[in-house]
Structures are given as structure tokens and as C-alpha cells.
Amino acid sequence: MSQKIDATDVTEEEALNAVFFERADEFIKQANDFCRPPKGKKTDPAELRGQVSAAMLFGTARFNTWVAANTFQTAEEMREAKQQVTSYVLQQFQMMLEDNYDEYCEQFENYLRFRKNEDFHAHKHDKKDGHKH
Structure with a gap:
């Protein structure tokens, strides 16, 4: 039985967190869509990822x-704050990388359970003349 959540029960912080995670x-x-090989092309999944x-790292750096x-009001003001800004972003x-890394270590089998299928499908056409490569 599910419980309906009344909008008044959601705090502003919870709402902001929900928007954060939705984004x-x-x-x-x-990114996952970009990781799908184009139709008809044989692509190494690890290379594509x-x-x-x-590209995501570059886009994130550019956007930040x-x-x-x-x-800032001027380029000079921006230059002077470079160390402070980059330290904050890094x-x-x-923190986010470490949290996610730890979570993946804890949930490794769960999160990567489809990997064997991916490897199988990525290499199933590699056989020629009945020999494995």
C-alpha cells in the first residue's frame, strides 16, 4: 500500500534535493545514450565510455x-579568484566522486550485473572459422 505524500510535507530542502537529483x-x-554504439558500427564499449x-568532464569544466x-565584474577580478574557485569546484x-566510488564498491555486483551480457554481445561476432580470439 503506497502512501500519498502531501506537498506541504515536503521541505524546501527536500524539493531542492529532488530537483538536483532529477537534473x-x-x-x-x-551520457548513457551517448555510450550506445551507432547502429551498424562495431565499437569497443570501454573506449566509447x-x-x-x-566529453562530460570537459563540458562540466566549461560550464562551471x-x-x-x-x-565577476571584470576578467581581472576573475583571474584573482582563480585559486579560490578551482579549489572549491575540485x-x-x-567529495562527490568519493561518495559514488564508495557506493559502487558496496554495490559492485548489483550495479555491474549486466556487464557479462555486454561483453558477450560485444564479442559474439568476433568468432571466425569457429576459433575464439
């Missing part, structure tokens, strides 16, 4: 730089 989920969904990861730039990234 994050949309970015992850987009690495390319998507690098733009967000920071919008808080600290936030490190």
Missing part, C-alpha cells in the same frame, strides 16, 4: 567556468 539523472541518461566520460565568470568534485 543529475538527466545528464547521466544523456572513455570518450563520453572525457561560465557559472563562475558570471559572478573539493566538491572529490
Whole structure:
């Protein structure tokens, strides 16, 4: 039996957290879509994931730089705050990375249970003349 949640029961912080995770989920969904090989193309899944990861890192760096730039009046003011801004962003990234890394270690079998199927499907057409490679 599910319980209906009254909107008045949700705090502003909870609502902001929900929006935060919805946005994050949309970015992850987009990245997952980019990780699907184009139809008819044989692509190494690990290589494709690495390319998507690098693009996301670049996009995140570019976007965070733009967000920071919008808080300054001049380029000089921005230059002077570089260490403070980059330290903050790197600290936030490190905390998020460590939290997610720890979670994946705890849930490794759960989160990667489909990996064997992916490897099988990625390499099932590699056989020629009945020999395994």
C-alpha cells in the first residue's frame, strides 16, 4: 500500500534535493545514450565510455567556468579568484566522486550485473572459422 505524500510535507530542502537529483539523472541518461554504439558500427564499449566520460568532464569544466565568470565584474577580478574557485569546484568534485566510488564498491555486483551480457554481445561476432580470439 503506497502512501500519498502531501506537498506541504515536503521541505524546501527536500524539493531542492529532488530537483538536483532529477537534473543529475538527466545528464547521466544523456551520457548513457551517448555510450550506445551507432547502429551498424562495431565499437569497443570501454573506449566509447572513455570518450563520453572525457566529453562530460570537459563540458562540466566549461560550464562551471561560465557559472563562475558570471559572478565577476571584470576578467581581472576573475583571474584573482582563480585559486579560490578551482579549489572549491575540485573539493566538491572529490567529495562527490568519493561518495559514488564508495557506493559502487558496496554495490559492485548489483550495479555491474549486466556487464557479462555486454561483453558477450560485444564479442559474439568476433568468432571466425569457429576459433575464439
